[in-house]
Amino acid sequence: MSKAFMGVRLRRLREERGITQAALAQALAISTSYLSQLEQNQRPLTVPVLLRLNAAFGVDVQIFSEDDEARLITDLREALSDGAQAETISVAEMRELATNMPAVARTLVALHRKNREGVERAEAMAARLGDEWMGDAPARMPFEQVRDFFYARHNHIAELDDAAERLYAATGLGPRTVHAGLAAWLAKRHDVRLIYDEGETAQRRYDPASRALHISPDLKQGQQAFQMATQLAFLELGDVIDRLADDPALSGDEARHLARIGLANYFAGALILPYGDFLRAAEAQHYDIERLGRHFGVGFETICHRLSTLQRPGTRGVPFFFIRVDRAGNISKRQSATDFHFSRVGGSCPLWNVYEAFVQPGRVLTQLAQMPDGRTYLWIARTVGRGNAGYGVPGKTFAVGLGCDVRHAPRLIYSKGLDLADPGAATPIGAGCKVCERPACPQRAFPPIGRALAIDQDHSSLTPYPVA
The missing domain is CATH 1.10.10.2910 (Arc Repressor Mutant, subunit A)
Structure with missing residues (x-):
């Protein structure tokens, strides 16, 4: 919360409650001039003031969360990088919009998603023109709606x-x-x-x-x-x-x-895995997934999934991001209690260790990974699955990944031996090729959306789809 400028959110809160600036200042035990400076972003919103807001008005501190801001910036980057806008919008401008006018930002994201749903509907209907029957294409896949339902609740019910x-x-x-x-x-x-x-x-x-x-x-x-x-x-x-x-x-x-x-x-x-007992065991075992699995008698994936839900106010665990993929890169499970967010467009990043897990089945792999915005995460990955039920019956194998912001890494046994302070130790990954900002990635599978390509028949570079 240090240096968090939330003036527009404060003004909106005051307008929604129908109270004057003087009344709010009195309720927060601060001067009217200090509140005015907060609302004009001349002073940062501090933790003591935020706690008084919570005590006086029951305000959910999540509306002032930097993690929510990071999620919104990621969604904005996707929404405003489709090539439709007249000019390039910088990350700094998106951050300003997400920080000071989050309602406007969320509206833009919602409009983009609605537009994308319309495009997908049209494409689905066009694909059916040659069929013997016609039917309405879905506006958006139901499973995506359910993912968003849990995502909006930080995966905690x-x-x-x-x-x-x-x-x-x-x-x-x-x-x-x-x-x-x-x-x-x-x-x-x-x-x-x-x-x-x-x-x-x-x-x-x-x-x-x-x-x-x-x-x-x-x-x-x-x-x-x-x-x-x-x-x-x-x-x-x-x-x-x-x-x-x-x-x-x-x-x-x-x-x-x-x-x-x-x-x-x-x-x-x-x-x-009841909340209180499980959280105490997780903290005592430094989030050792295999030890927790033996203690509670459940599998690796079940422990990982439960760890991503420990966000009860007042007794929060490490905020994890949980994901499950198959060998083809399809994401079959994705739950988040943190701000990490892969794009909905263009798949995930091949440099991410969750894919390396298939090469070393059954082994727990760790990775420090850095996103283009500079945030670094500790990732744990391992294969899971079940064998064949009988001869000729296909089994199933997945890789699951569990990640958290590097600031929480010292609480995890998996940070042992890693140089958390060395920025060069982190693998640079992205949110997905179509929205990734890394121009020199040799693993790029798609050109970035909204960026002109440097096409030269007389020059071949190591990087696929070089950006002009």
Whole structure:
């Protein structure tokens, strides 16, 4: 919060509350002239003043967050780099807009996304012109809406976390007794019997008529417990999940149904790894993922996913970014409690260690990676998956990555042996080739959007798509 100039946000807050400058100054125990200087960006907003704002008006400090500002700058860079504008807009101008007029910035981002949705709809319809049938193309993929739904909440759903902790205590569950405890609770409370079918292809299948929950025996115990906890979420917290999924950001039944599944999965992770116990264990073990997995009896990916949700006000863990990719670079999971943000356009960066994990399966890799804006992150990556269920049956392999800002790195065991103070130790990566600002990257796969290329038939450079 040092040197944070938030004058426009202060004025907007005062206007929304309908109070005068003198009244706000009195409530904050500062002089009117000092408040005027804050609102005119002549003085920075300090932590003591921010805390008084929170105490006096219950203001969420997140609206003054530098992390939110970084997210917004990334989205603005994408929105304003599509080549449609008359002139180049500098990062400094985008930062000024995100800092002082965030509502305007968010409106521009929303307009850009709406325009992109229209383009994607037109392209999808054009691709269908040769088909025997015609249909409306989706405005935006439902799974993207669900990703944004969780992203806007910093991947933390307080109601589900609290409910999971209460149930964990009420049922007397423990790190190694979750599987048996959930099976007993389902039978006692809901008259649900478990069936482990050898031929079951689904991981979980519930039959409401017979109250039978079919679980695949190919899953490990921790995975089976997760599936039981997911079904328990629908049985006990259906009304809460429905209310949370009834959000204007989710348009259409498909998006809302996907959100319900995502919320049930969130509850399952929170029940197996209850917030307070898990955070204390994570801090005690210096966020050693494999040790935590052995202690709680769950897999590497489950621990990583849960670590990215520990953002309860007053008892926050390290703010992590979690991602899961396949060998082709497709991102199948992406959750963030931090400001790190890969672009929605053009994939992710091949220099990122999450792809190197496929070359060294089962080994935990670490990487200091620096984004074009100068921010440096510590990344941990490892392959996960399950083998073939039988001969000729494909298995599945992914790489998961867990990252945090380098300022949090000393709290992690994975920083051991790394020179965190040396800027040259970090690998330069980008948000995705189409929006990456690094002109000399030899791994560039696409030309940058909105930049003219230096095309010369008599000259060949090491860098693909050199920028003029």
